[in-house]
């Protein structure tokens with residue numbers, strides 16, 4: 001086991017089952033529309049790839065990049081756009097797809113930013129929600145799992161760019 005990688009918090013089977021439920025909810029609540037899923041780079045890429053395959057209606061996909069923790073494990077509180085969407089979202093039914101909501105600063109920034117572009121609707125989806133760490137009140141429409149205050153790795157979650165490819169979600173071993 002690589003150094004720093006602790007026990008499995010959420011297994012690949014649990015992740016797959018829950019994402020199926022989220023995908024069906026997204027489809028149900030966007031009946032008659034083609035939702036545009038906006039994934040937040042880089043962490044949400046793995047989640048996004050699985051999520052779109054559970055949505056039984058046509059969907060469109062785009063990505064945005066925001067600054068993250070760099071090599072550390074705690075948020076700086078300041079969010080910066082590093083890559084923008086490749087299309088207009090005016091009049092579209094948009095769903096922001098985030099890997100995890102921790103302090104809430106990132107999602108709050110993205111929501112405000114996208115609202116200025118006049119989407120028809122704007123919903124938010126996060127695989128994980130670290131409720132206890134919230135500093136900004138952001139509303140979430142679709143949540144995979146609420147988790148306690150552990151730093152997590154795997155399934156898109158990284159520490160210094162590593163571990164994103166692991167199929168399960170692990171906690172960081174405190175040494």
Ligand code: IMP
Nearest residue numbers: 075101102103104105106151152157158
């Ligand atoms: P927030 O702005 O504090 O809500 O943080 C959101 C971003 O911080 C996420 O998109 C992740 O990139 C990163 N992050 C927060 N918690 C973790 C974690 O436990 N593991 C890996 N990345 C995390």
